[in-house]
Amino acid sequence: MTVDQRDPTPLYQQLATILRAEISSGKIADKLPSESYLQQRHGVSRGTVRRAIEILAAEGLVYTIGARGTFVRQR
Amino acid sequence: MTVDQRDPTPLYQQLATILRAEISSGKIADKLPSESYLQQRHGVSRGTVRRAIEILAAEGLVYTIGARGTFVRQR
DNA sequence: GAGAATTTGTACGTATGTATG
DNA sequence: ACATACATACGTACAAATTCT
Secondary structure, eight states: OOTTTTSOOOOOHHHHHHHHHHHTSSSSSSSSOHHHHHHHHHHHOOOHHHHHHHHHHHTTTEETTTTTTTEOOOO | OOOOOTTTHHHHHHHHHHHHHHHHSSOOOOOOHHHHHHHHHEEEEEEEHHHHHHHHHTSSEEEETTTTTEOOOOO
């Protein structure tokens, strides 16, 4: 699953939705891929990746640590 | 009051703090100046202005309408 | 421990789209 | 038609912290 450039929905929202699904399905279990990986994987800019992650962080789904990465909040 | 480029605090945070103060003091009463005005006024980029406003919006202090502007939430 | 590579954080600039006045 | 203003998305550059070799 990846982003659809023709969909009028903002790309960062689409990406947030995708990542949210991959987290709840357990496909992403503890650590998110790096921003640069996600950027290439989905064909969007790093800024868009960061916006998507910001949304998930605001939802309390993930948290990111300095230069280490973004992690799934365990429950 | 404006932003201090030598302060290690992120410029958008500094700006958010400044705007928050100007709102609570009543200096900014109903409508925020335009992004381009704030950009010039504080010597930062438009992106930085927008980040600052995002913070205040997340706090529920202001809200922005489409292409009209950003407004102080009345209470 | 030293140095390189990786990863996130901040900041800037530009372009395009859409809505309002 | 035009100017203004916000929204999204791209790109670049550098800093700082961490991780790898």
